[in-house]
Amino acid sequence: MPTPPGAAPAFPDAAERSTRDTTLRNNLRRATHTIRAKRAAAVAELADWGELRAAGAAIKDHTLRHLDHYLEQVEAAVTAAGGQVHWAVDAAEANAIVTRLVRETGEREVVKVKSMATQEIGLNEALAAAGITAYETDLAELIVQLGHDLPSHILVPAIHRNRAEIRDIFRTQMGRWGRPAPAGLTDEPAELAEAARLHLREKFLSAKVAVSGANFIVAETGTLVVVESEGNGRMCLTLPETLISVVGIEKVIPSWRDLEVFLQLLPRSSTAERMNPYTSMWTGTTDGDGPAAFHLVLLDNGRTDALADQVGRQALRCIRCSACLNVCPVYERAGGHAYGSAYPGPIGAILTPQLRGTVSALDASLPYASSLCGACYEVCPVAIDIPEVLVRLRERVVEGGPVTVRGTRAVIRPARGHAAERAAMRAARWAFEHPRALRAGQRLASRTRALHPRHLPGPGRAWTRGRDLPEVPAESFRDWWQRTRGERGTA
Amino acid sequence: MRVALFVTCVNDTLYPRTGQAVVTLLERLGVEVDFPAAQSCCGQPQYNTGYRHESEPLLRHYAEVFAGYDHIVTPSGSCVAMVRDNYPRLGARARAEGRGSALAEAAANVVPRTYELTEFLVDVLGVTDVGAYYPHTVTYHPTCHGLRMLGLGDRPLALLRQVRGLKLVELAGADECCGFGGTFAVKNAAVSTAMGADKARAIEATGADVVCTVDNSCQTHIGGTLSRRGSAVRPVHLAEILASTEGRVL
Ligand code: SF4
Numbered sequence: 001m002p003t004p005p006g007a008a009p010a011f012p013d014a015a016e017r018s019t020r021d022t023t024l025r026n027n028l029r030r031a032t033h034t035i036r037a038k039r040a041a042a043v044a045e046l047a048d049w050g051e052l053r054a055a056g057a058a059i060k061d062h063t064l065r066h067l068d069h070y071l072e073q074v075e076a077a078v079t080a081a082g083g084q085v086h087w088a089v090d091a092a093e094a095n096a097i098v099t100r101l102v103r104e105t106g107e108r109e110v111v112k113v114k115s116m117a118t119q120e121i122g123l124n125e126a127l128a129a130a131g132i133t134a135y136e137t138d139l140a141e142l143i144v145q146l147g148h149d150l151p152s153h154i155l156v157p158a159i160h161r162n163r164a165e166i167r168d169i170f171r172t173q174m175g176r177w178g179r180p181a182p183a184g185l186t187d188e189p190a191e192l193a194e195a196a197r198l199h200l201r202e203k204f205l206s207a208k209v210a211v212s213g214a215n216f217i218v219a220e221t222g223t224l225v226v227v228e229s230e231g232n233g234r235m236c237l238t239l240p241e242t243l244i245s246v247v248g249i250e251k252v253i254p255s256w257r258d259l260e261v262f263l264q265l266l267p268r269s270s271t272a273e274r275m276n277p278y279t280s281m282w283t284g285t286t287d288g289d290g291p292a293a294f295h296l297v298l299l300d301n302g303r304t305d306a307l308a309d310q311v312g313r314q315a316l317r318c319i320r321c322s323a324c325l326n327v328c329p330v331y332e333r334a335g336g337h338a339y340g341s342a343y344p345g346p347i348g349a350i351l352t353p354q355l356r357g358t359v360s361a362l363d364a365s366l367p368y369a370s371s372l373c374g375a376c377y378e379v380c381p382v383a384i385d386i387p388e389v390l391v392r393l394r395e396r397v398v399e400g401g402p403v404t405v406r407g408t409r410a411v412i413r414p415a416r417g418h419a420a421e422r423a424a425m426r427a428a429r430w431a432f433e434h435p436r437a438l439r440a441g442q443r444l445a446s447r448t449r450a451l452h453p454r455h456l457p458g459p460g461r462a463w464t465r466g467r468d469l470p471e472v473p474a475e476s477f478r479d480w481w482q483r484t485r486g487e488r489g490t491a
Numbered sequence: 492m493r494v495a496l497f498v499t500c501v502n503d504t505l506y507p508r509t510g511q512a513v514v515t516l517l518e519r520l521g522v523e524v525d526f527p528a529a530q531s532c533c534g535q536p537q538y539n540t541g542y543r544h545e546s547e548p549l550l551r552h553y554a555e556v557f558a559g560y561d562h563i564v565t566p567s568g569s570c571v572a573m574v575r576d577n578y579p580r581l582g583a584r585a586r587a588e589g590r591g592s593a594l595a596e597a598a599a600n601v602v603p604r605t606y607e608l609t610e611f612l613v614d615v616l617g618v619t620d621v622g623a624y625y626p627h628t629v630t631y632h633p634t635c636h637g638l639r640m641l642g643l644g645d646r647p648l649a650l651l652r653q654v655r656g657l658k659l660v661e662l663a664g665a666d667e668c669c670g671f672g673g674t675f676a677v678k679n680a681a682v683s684t685a686m687g688a689d690k691a692r693a694i695e696a697t698g699a700d701v702v703c704t705v706d707n708s709c710q711t712h713i714g715g716t717l718s719r720r721g722s723a724v725r726p727v728h729l730a731e732i733l734a735s736t737e738g739r740v741l
Contacts, residue, residue, distance in 0.1 A: 016681035025685075310587075329668045333685045369679065371672025371686070372539060373635035388580075394541030421674075425537050429545045432500070432531035433552055462677045466684030467715030470505050477498050477507035481514075481526045 008340045010365035015334035024160055024335050031159050032326045038272035039323060039379070045274070046264070055261045056382040060317035063219075063252055064307060070219040070252045071298065077222025081284020083294040088246075089406075090301050095126035097297050098211065098244055102132050105242050107209045113226060113233040114138035115213025116320055117246045117299055119151060119342035120355075123211070134211065135177070135203045137232040139196050146173040152336025152344060154322040155270050160335055163187035170195055178202050200232060210240040210291070214247045215319065216262060217296075220255045223283040224296070227266055227276045234280045243282070243291035248299050250316040262319060265381035269321035302355030308404035311392040315350045317382040324376035324386060330369055339366065346376035350389040357405065357412075358397050364415045367393035398422060439478060495525050495560040497553075497605070499567045499707070500532040506707045512734035512741055513566050513608060516623075519734075520616060524564075530556045535573040540674045543581065547594060550578050554597035562615060563605045566730045568637030568706045571607040576640055578602060607637065608730055609646040609705060619649045625735045626656035629727075630699035632690070632713065634706045635668050647705055647729055654732060660697045664689075671712035687716035694724055701727050 018024055043049050063070055075085045088094035098118075102110055110127070112118065112134050124134045124145075136145045143158040144151050147169040151157030158166065167187040174181045179199045185191055212233065214224040224245055226233050237243060253259060267276040285294050307313050325331050325345030336344035340362045341352040349366045358364045367390050370376075376386040396403065398421070400414040414422070431438045463469065475483070494517065498510040517524045534549030553574070557563045565571060579602060582595030612618055631651060637643040651659050670676065670686025677683075690713060694702045702717075702724055704710045714726035731741045 012679045012681065015679060019681045019685045329670070329686050330679070330682050333682045367541075368675065371635070371668050371670060371675045371679075371683070373668035373672065374639035375635070375666075375668070378639055391539055391541065394539075395543050396541075398541040399544065421540070422542070425540065425542045425545045428532070429534075429537060429548060432534075432549055435529050435531060438531060460677070462680035463715075465680060466719065467676075467687060467712065468718040470711055470714060472505065473507050475507060477503040477510035478526070478528060480507050480511060482528070485526070 008360065008362045010361040011334070011338055011340075011369045012365060014338035014340070014362075015330075015369070018335040018338055019333050021335075023162070025333060027160055027162050028332050028335060031156065032332050035272060036326045039269060039326065042268040042272040042274065046268070052261055052264055053381055053383050056265050056319075057314075057317060057384075059253060059258045059261060060250075060382055061314075063254060064250065064313060064316055067249065067252065067307065070254060071249060073219040074217055074222055074252055074296075074298070077220065078284060078294075078296050079222075081222050082286075083222070083284040083296055086295060086297045088297050088299050088301070091121035094121050094246060094297055094299050094301070095123055098123060098246060099127060099130045099132065101242070101244050101295055102127065102209055103130070105209050107132075107207075107242075109133050109135065109203075109207060110209040110211050110244075111135050111137050111203050111207040111236045111240065112141075113210065113212035113236045114141045114157075114228070115211070115246065116154065116342055117213045117248050118211060120248075121246070121299065121301065123246065135200075135207070137200050137203065137236055138228075139193065139230055139232070142196055142200070143169060146170065146177065150337055151342065153325060154320050154343065154345070154347075155325075156322075160337075163189065163192065166192055174199050200235075204232075204235045204239055207236075207240050209242045209244070210236040212237060212243065212245045214245055214251055215266065216259060217247060217252045218254075218256055218259060219252050221283055223256075223281050225259065226278075226280045227263070228278045228280070229271060229273075229276055231278050234278050237280050237282060238290050240291055242293045242295070244295045244297065246297045246299055248301070249303050250318075266319055266321055269319075269323040269379070269381040302357075304407060305404040306351075306354040308409075309354070309392070312350070312354050312389050314384050315347065315354060315389055317384055318347050318351065319382060320347075321381055323379040323381065327375040327379050328370075329373065329375070330371065334369070339369070346370065346386045347384070350384075350386055350393060353393050353396075357403075358393070358415060364397050367391075367397060435478075439476070443476070443479070492522065492562065493525065493560045494522050494562045494564055495527055495557055497530055497533075497557065497563050497565040497570070498526065499565055499570045501707045501711070502566060505711065506728065508741065509566050509707055509728040509730050512728065512730040513564070516621060516730060516734040517564070519736075520612075520618065520621060522616070525560070527556045527560075533570040533573045535570060535577075536673055538573065538577055538581070543584070546577075547581055547585065550581055550594060551597055554601050557601060557604070561604065562611065563601065564608055564611045565605070566608045566705065566728060567708070568607050568634050568641055568643065569708060571605055571610075572636040572640035574605045575602055607641055607643065607705065609643055609650060610641070612650060612733075613646045620653040621650065621733050623654045623733045623735055624656050624737045625654050625732045625740060627701045628658045628660055628699045629701045629703050629732065630660045630662045630694060630697040631665070631703045632662060632669065632694070632709065633665055634704055634709045637705050638666060643705065647703075650729070650733060651703065654735075657732070660699050662697055662702075663693050667693075669709050669713050669716075671709050673708070676712060683712075684716070687712055688720075691716045691720055691722060695720075695722055699724060701725050701732075703727055703729050703732055705729050 534546030538546040578598035582598040
């Protein structure tokens with residue numbers, strides 16, 4: 001993933017700004033709470049959800065352990081089916097490959113199926129720099145693109161917008177990209193959807209090249225799978241002459257039998273549907289049917305580095321269902337943009353610092369963008385222990401240590417700016433190991449309690465800005481115990 | 492039965508009443524409680540902030556202090572979660588790094604003996620009616636660690652339902668985090684405060700005069716938020732409610 005410019009604010013600063021945006025908070029609260037309740041109901045329908053979840057995690061873990069094997073199988077199967085496989089180590093390489101492939105067709109426009117991988121590498125911007133225009137065809141993605149905005153949710157990229165905002169975007173922007181919005185467009189969902197349909201139809205019928213991602217790659221046959229709700233993706237996948245799919249290497253699963261597990265886990269977790277309306281699958285090329293040329297770009301971009309970390313690698317199980325975003329109390333207040341990457345919310349907080357490293361202020365702050373409440377772990381359909389990985393990454397930030405960067409073992413140094421905290425943690429540990437010192441400190445706090453300020457300086461100020469401190473009692477528990485029971489304890 | 496009280500650093504320093512309530516309650520139930528004075532902190536603040544190497548000595552210390560007790564009881568769900576979930580991880584990592592298995596053995600030694608208060612009451616002592624009396628309208632916030640990491644489930648509510656004089660009212664969005672999260676409350680103060688405000692509003696909407704938790708750390712956050720809002724609702728630890736009787740409402 002391209003590291004965002006050093007100017008990208010750290011998470012707490014970006015989040016502070018979003019907490020003051022009441023429209024954003026209302027939009028997010030309404031949307032996430034609705035889908036959260038629906039998801040819980042959809043999941044509760046399946047008596048074997050726990051087993052499915054364990055199976056999903058196990059299949060992914062198995063595949064990740066033998067990823068080299070399955071990727072070679074994918075390459076062989078795709079090639080045998082008439083497709084071409086390209087390997088991309090990083091974002092720049094992937095963008096260069098796609099740009100070259102589009103150029104070779106002689107086209108200047110491509111239609112796009114919603115794809116996280118291409119967002120991750122900034123493909124639209126790279127294509128634009130090469131004079132190629134990419135049209136997003138997913139409704140929410142279209143809203144984001146027309147609004148010169150960034151996606152803020154994995155599944156519903158425009159979740160931060162309400163209907164009135166969307167109508168305004170359509171009215172003012174659609175004409176600049178193609179067919180304008182119908183006159184008198186209101187903010188009725190049906191009217192908005194129809195406006196998008198008419199606008200997009202023109203693109204589908206004229207485009208010769210499409211770019212997609214994929215939810216899964218079935219290794220045994222080299223089949224790619226896209227799961228969607230609107231059907232726009234299917235239009236992109238079938239109408240153009242050339243199809244280029246950019247897919248992260250972790251999306252592989254061994255066999256069709258494994259797909260059965262994920263086609264149950266994914267729709268219920270993401271859209272709270274029993275079955276998603278459109279499941280498209282394509283294998284290489286077929287004469288007279290669908291695209292005549294098919295390219296698969298397999299994207300690493302930090303994934304093998306993440307694989308090297310025994311705790312962190314579980315993030316690569318993610319099937320991008322977005323359930324963790326919808327239950328996350330931090331995402332709900334901070335909004336997706338604060339995470340500064342294609343992957344917002346809890347999964348973004350653990351995936352981005354692994355793919356991009358923890359060098360920038362933003363990336364180093366992401367592992368702290370959680371209260372460790374555990375709601376994300378509870379809903380994750382592939383049982384990623386997100387809190388555990390967050391703590392692991394915090395350790396990397398404050399203590400440094402061995403990591404893998406571009407396939408090579410390296411030792412990173414602790415991030416700057418944690419020196420005072422590190423000293424405090426060390427001092428606390430020392431006091432905790434020396435009960436006498438601990439007790440002296442408690443007594444001092446008790447004796448000086450009349451002097452304690454209501455508003456603290458330093459890091460404590462962040463606490464007292466919005467909350468009151470409890471009063472230090474006159475006597476600690478251990479002093480009470482000693483006064484009333486003597487030294488009966490084993491100290 | 493040798494039972495040790497692990498009072499936790501927050502209880503010890505800021506909420507001695509909670510520890511006193513546990514002693515009162517357990518003694519009333521016929522349990523002889525000991526307080527090993529050398530005890531300190533479980534290491535959760537260090538561990539959760541990323542200072543694994545600062546938390547390891549505290550695991551060793553905890554195992555030494557509480558060796559020889561049948562049960563270790565603590566009125567803090569998050570500290571039990573630290574012991575139960577993270578001590579084994581610390582041990583396994585130390586072993587994987589070739590630093591021997593002493594830490595893993597220490598963890599294996601204390602994990603099965605460490606109980607959160609309501610687990611101890613319901614699972615070990617087998618009681619839900621502890622003979623308490625508490626004439627207040629109470630709502631219960633189930634704290635994230637108690638709810639998800641320990642799976643306390645219905646235990647605290649089962650205990651509260653048996654308290655005479657107590658009217659239990661339901662809290663909307665009870666399973667949502669109050670926004671404390673240890674150092675999160677300081678590092679991401681704006682989000683933490685926003686979460687706390689939503690929690691406080693939900694608590695006020697119940698009409699309760701007391702909000703009950705099983706963790707003093709969440710209590711600090713909820714209490715600090717309510718206090719700043721000038722709210723009349725008081726945060727109280729479950730132990731203090733269960734220790735109360737007709738003669739002495741804590
Ligand atoms: S981490 Fe789990 S819950 Fe979150 S998007 Fe990925 S699969 Fe879904």
